[in-house]
Amino acid sequence: MPGVSIKGLNKTFGDVNAVKDVSLEIKDGSLVTLLGPSGCGKTTTLRCVAGLEDPTEGEISIGDDVVYASAAKKNMPPEKRQIGMVFQSYAIWPHMTVFDNIAFPLKIRHATKQAIKDGVNRALTTVRLEGLGSRPATDLSGGQQQRVALARALVHDPRLLLLDEPLSNLDASLREHMRVELKELQKRLKITSIYVTHDQLEAMSISDAVAVLDKGEIVSLGQPRDIYDRPTNKFVASFVGxxxxxxxxxxxxxxxxxxxxxxxxxxxxxxxxxxxxxxxxxxxxxxxxxxxxxxxxxxxxxxxxxxxxxxxxxxxxxxxxxxxxxxxxxxxxxxxxxxxxxxxxxxxxxxxxxxxxxxxxxx
Ligand SMILES: Nc1ncnc2c1ncn2[C@@H]1O[C@H](COP(=O)(O)OP(=O)(O)OP(=O)(O)O)[C@@H](O)[C@H]1O
Ligand SMILES: [Mg+2]
Missing domain, CATH: 2.40.50.140 (Nucleic acid-binding proteins)
Structure with missing residues (x-):
């Protein structure tokens, strides 16, 4: 899987500087977390990487592929970026079955019927939901719905996985369980991932590296242990424990x-x-x-x-x-x-x- 490089990323909404000069290198196969309080620019950064938001300035590459560059006026549309994304709200379609929910990314890419069937079944196995394809998506527990969202993000073999507070709607014990499962899955698939959370415990336990954001800026970047033991300023020290x-x-x-x-x-x-x-x-x-x-x-x-x-x-x-x-x-x-x-x-x-x-x- 390719790594990701973000250089000098800026995004303003009117007079709000949502993302300020964010630069981040994410090694291939690793999971990096954007950690910070509400409104610090986590989702905006992720949406810029996904191509769902047009940055004001900067450069974003996935492997050698430049997907956005303000200077070169390059802006690859989201569907060409080969990214899987899981949203905080799951964004599962209630009127569809589990199978159809997961099949969606393949259908819009005009995959054949057989390829869709194989792909969805493989994704169902990956998230351990075998046999539940025909269920209406709403007849599932919160944890199962989360897995459907994950399967849908993975079904088209993306080169990068983006997860925006994927566990925040689950209760505490399920969240802990899914956290372990998610990390295990990410390691097994060796998929480069950017994870967003405001929960420091989640960030510490799941990440290879953590970027702490405050008001749109990265104020600390490092391995979880270092961020925790050696905070670089008062904001980081108060935020992590x-x-x-x-x-x-x-x-x-x-x-x-x-x-x-x-x-x-x-x-x-x-x-x-x-x-x-x-x-x-x-x-x-x-x-x-x-x-x-x-x-x-x-x-x-x-x-x-x-x-x-x-x-x-x-x-x-x-x-x-x-x-x-x-x-x-x-x-x-x-x-x-x-x-x-x-x-x-x-x-x-x-x-x-x-x-x-x-x-x-x-x-
Ligand atoms: N479409 C928009 N129009 C105007 N302002 C926006 C828009 N989207 C985000 N913002 C602003 O940009 C800033 C960063 O928002 P963002 O959603 O990235 O924060 P976040 O870190 O994901 O917060 P949360 O933890 O609450 O999800 C906030 O001040 C927000 O109000
Ligand atoms: Mg957000």
């Missing part, structure tokens, strides 16, 4: 580390603090699950602070503890047996230096 932010000043900078002065005291960070100056006010970002609580003085003397438990609660699989260190409030997540503390208890908070990420104060 909860994060503690401790306002700090950079006291000194080393090659691979820096020392921060904050309201809780001096913090050693193994963050390079690239692009920041000594004396600059920054945020030290640290995830709740990367903090440690001790009831006795730990062996490490670095980044340990006296704290008081303000609130401890059991949240099923894990516990949450909120502590105060001076005037700062800090949230810790962990296994219940490691966080067995009561309100008001004096504890010692440890911030592992390699988990303290330095990011810009304003973003």
């Amino acid at each position: 909860r994060t503690n932010f401790i306002e700090s000043k950079i006291v000194s900078k080393g090659k691979d580390n820096c020392k921060l002065d904050s309201k809780i005291g001096l913090i050693d960070s193994q963050s390079k603090a690239e692009g920041f100056k000594q004396g600059e006010t920054v945020l030290c970002a640290i995830k709740p699950e990367n903090l440690h609580l001790h009831t006795k003085q730990p062996s490490s003397k670095t980044n340990v602070f006296d704290a008081t438990v303000e609130y401890a609660s059991f949240l099923g699989g894990y516990s949450e503890v909120i502590v105060s260190v001076g005037s700062e409030t800090i949230r810790i997540h962990g296994k219940s047996e490691d966080l067995n503390v009561e309100n008001g208890k004096k504890v010692i908070l440890e911030l592992p230096a390699h988990q303290c990420v330095v990011i810009k104060k304003s973003s």
